[in-house]
Amino acid sequence: MSADVFWAIFNLDNLTVIFVCTLYGTFVGAIPGLTATMAVALLVPFTFYMDPIPAISAIVATTTTAIFAGDISGTLLRIPGTPASAAYVDDAYSLSKRGQAKTSLFVSLTTASIGGVVGVAILMLMAPQLARVAISFSSYESFWLASLGLTCAVLTGQGTVPKSFASLFIGLAIASVGIDIAVGYPRFTYGVPDLLGGISFIPAMIGIFAFSEVLRTVQSNLDSSTASDLIKEKVSDASSRMIKALSRYRRTIARSSVLGTLIGALPGAGADIAAWIAYAVARRFSKEPDQFGKGNLEGVAAGGAANNAAIAGAWTPALVFGIPGDSVTAIAIGVLLLKGLTPGPRIFIDQPELINTLFGSFFLANIIMLPMGFLAITLSTYILRIPRTIMAPIILLFSLVGAYAISSSVVAIWIVLALGIVGYLMEQNEIPLAPAILGIVLGRIIEDNFMVSMIKAQGNLLMFFERQYSLVLGVITLLLWCFLLTRMVVEISSGRRQKKK
Amino acid sequence: MNNKDRYCGIILLGLGGWIAWESSHFPVLAGMPYGPGLFPTIAAFGLSICGALILLSSLVSTQSVAEIEKSPEKDNRGQRATLNTFGVILAVIFYAMFLETAGFHLVSFLILCCLFILLQIRLVFSFVLATGVTVIIHLIFYSFLHVPLPWGILEPLAW
Numbered sequence: 001m002s003a004d005v006f007w008a009i010f011n012l013d014n015l016t017v018i019f020v021c022t023l024y025g026t027f028v029g030a031i032p033g034l035t036a037t038m039a040v041a042l043l044v045p046f047t048f049y050m051d052p053i054p055a056i057s058a059i060v061a062t063t064t065t066a067i068f069a070g071d072i073s074g075t076l077l078r079i080p081g082t083p084a085s086a087a088y089v090d091d092a093y094s095l096s097k098r099g100q101a102k103t104s105l106f107v108s109l110t111t112a113s114i115g116g117v118v119g120v121a122i123l124m125l126m127a128p129q130l131a132r133v134a135i136s137f138s139s140y141e142s143f144w145l146a147s148l149g150l151t152c153a154v155l156t157g158q159g160t161v162p163k164s165f166a167s168l169f170i171g172l173a174i175a176s177v178g179i180d181i182a183v184g185y186p187r188f189t190y191g192v193p194d195l196l197g198g199i200s201f202i203p204a205m206i207g208i209f210a211f212s213e214v215l216r217t218v219q220s221n222l223d224s225s226t227a228s229d230l231i232k233e234k235v236s237d238a239s240s241r242m243i244k245a246l247s248r249y250r251r252t253i254a255r256s257s258v259l260g261t262l263i264g265a266l267p268g269a270g271a272d273i274a275a276w277i278a279y280a281v282a283r284r285f286s287k288e289p290d291q292f293g294k295g296n297l298e299g300v301a302a303g304g305a306a307n308n309a310a311i312a313g314a315w316t317p318a319l320v321f322g323i324p325g326d327s328v329t330a331i332a333i334g335v336l337l338l339k340g341l342t343p344g345p346r347i348f349i350d351q352p353e354l355i356n357t358l359f360g361s362f363f364l365a366n367i368i369m370l371p372m373g374f375l376a377i378t379l380s381t382y383i384l385r386i387p388r389t390i391m392a393p394i395i396l397l398f399s400l401v402g403a404y405a406i407s408s409s410v411v412a413i414w415i416v417l418a419l420g421i422v423g424y425l426m427e428q429n430e431i432p433l434a435p436a437i438l439g440i441v442l443g444r445i446i447e448d449n450f451m452v453s454m455i456k457a458q459g460n461l462l463m464f465f466e467r468q469y470s471l472v473l474g475v476i477t478l479l480l481w482c483f484l485l486t487r488m489v490v491e492i493s494s495g496r497r498q499k500k501k
Numbered sequence: 502m503n504n505k506d507r508y509c510g511i512i513l514l515g516l517g518g519w520i521a522w523e524s525s526h527f528p529v530l531a532g533m534p535y536g537p538g539l540f541p542t543i544a545a546f547g548l549s550i551c552g553a554l555i556l557l558s559s560l561v562s563t564q565s566v567a568e569i570e571k572s573p574e575k576d577n578r579g580q581r582a583t584l585n586t587f588g589v590i591l592a593v594i595f596y597a598m599f600l601e602t603a604g605f606h607l608v609s610f611l612i613l614c615c616l617f618i619l620l621q622i623r624l625v626f627s628f629v630l631a632t633g634v635t636v637i638i639h640l641i642f643y644s645f646l647h648v649p650l651p652w653g654i655l656e657p658l659a660w
Contacts, residue, residue: 169544
């Protein structure tokens with residue numbers, strides 16, 4: 001690590017940002033219903049005023065801690081703070097009812113930190129190698145790669161195939177607003193000058209994640225619960241149980257960390273899917289599978305390690321190909337683009353210091369998370385007492401002012417409202433959000449590469465398969481489309497069979 | 502799948518049709534059969550096909566809205582939820598319409614107060630909270646980040 005990179009990571013601004021965002025992430029993640037993605041979406045207006053390195057550090061620190069903090073309300077109230085904690089919530093809550101809430105939280109905190117560090121180590125090893133291959137990509141490969149990313153988002157989306165595809169097309173339709181690149185024709189702008197550059201990314205993310213969350217919060221049962229009786233375990237007892245658990249389940253933690261990183265690297269498959277799969281795999285290999293769901297620390301360790309490792313994994317496709325691995329990296333790509341940085345293989349050659357600083361910040365965030373996490377666990381009963389009736393209007397106002405701050409235009413507020421309602425209706429109808437987000441981020445990239453390729457190929461679609469890598473990527477994408485079509489037919493026919501019964 | 506999917510399918514079909522119709526009016530590239538309308542048209546067809554499939558799935562599946570049990574308690578909670586939802590949406594519309602004319606401080610204070618009261622926070626506490634949050638946001642965005650928040654009718658008091 002060069003001295004420049006070292007000072008970029010350890011300078012006061014960056015350290016302050018990481019410290020503050022670790023606290024912020026812990027606070028938001030611990031409150032049930034507020035997701036890590038929402039925390040990042042609300043943070044984006046602030047990153048607008050930062051240099052690229054602190055901006056990315058802020059996103060990384062917030063995400064890693066918010067995902068861990070989701071375990072706090074899951075353990076104490078059986079309400080996962082973020083969806084990534086849902087896989088092992090029954091184990092964590094059962095442990096807490098047995099008086100071992102701190103043990104469970106200490107295990108999930110340390111495994112989250114281990115998972116995060118393993119994830120960054122894999123990211124550091126894999127990303128530069130992949131970037132070397134990706135540097136030779138033309139518009140054909142870029143088109144197929146982005147299409148593959150969107151297809152993976154549909155494949156791993158937590159909805160039926162038609163609904164996941166519908167989400168994707170909603171995202172692509174939103175991305176097509178604004179001046180087109182081929183002839184500069186304004187599309188769907190209806191005379192509003194603020195829409196000429198397209199739907200502004202920050203208000204869109206704030207609307208889809210923060211505003212829709214506020215709508216859901218004000219509709220839910222707003223009675224606040226307290227968990228003060230559940231966290232009376234002594235710190236010394238919890239620490240010794242944690243150390244025993246870490247030693248006993250070291251293989252599970254290692255396997256879940258690697259698995260989480262690999263799953264996180266798949267576009268659309270975020271920390272929650274990684275946690276579910278790692279939990280299922282841990283149960284499959286466990287000596288006591290029947291104890292899973294009834295308060296098994298192995299399940300907590302597996303899910304806790306995997307969901308944080310997935311956060312680092314998601315950065316691999318984002319940095320190397322400019323294709324986000326999850327909603328958070330989709331937002332991060334948007335932030336980098338706003339700062340004039342285009343993620344992709346060239347960033348490894350043109351700005352290696354940025355990449356190395358990013359890796360360093362990742363490590364640092366995962367390490368600072370340990371003391372912050374211990375603090376959050378100690379203060380958790382107080383955090384959980386803050387009623388959501390107070391949080392919802394405050395989050396709403398932060399969302400509106402944050403969106404307005406980017407362009408000093410009320411159009412941003414209208415975008416928050418419109419896309420917030422769209423996001424809310426999508427979730428109400430079980431249409432997953434991830435493919436739409438990827439569609440919004442990748443829509444322009446796909447269209448640009450598609451139009452450039454079509455003009456180069458003079459409309460000959462076979463040219464999309466002429467180059468070696470484009471052939472491989474194209475065939476994989478088409479095979480996945482065939483698989484998705486088959487899955488869709490099975491889904492519809494199984495619905496019909498149910499009706500006959 | 503249930504009746505909700507039926508409406509969802511119809512809405513997606515309609516949305517796809519509307520985007521396709523709008524896109525058909527876009528110009529094409531010189532010497533090429535396609536242009537700026539190509540991508541929105543692909544998205545529109547995709548949406549329509551998905552809408553049709555969701556509609557089809559809802560028609561062949563069993564569950565219907567009628568099966569969802571109702572209770573007076575649920576009805577009350579449902580009415581409260583609807584009221585809160587519309588309250589939040591109206592607050593945002595009000596905010597967007599009056600932010601620049603009435604100013605950030607006044608509009609923010611008003612919507613916070615209304616929403617706290619709507620969410621059954623005590624009146625005095627709502628006023629105190631709304632004032633505190635407005636001041637904090639002013640300090641963060643206006644004083645610290647130098648975002649030009651509009652003062653509106655309070656312009657003479659601006660610093």
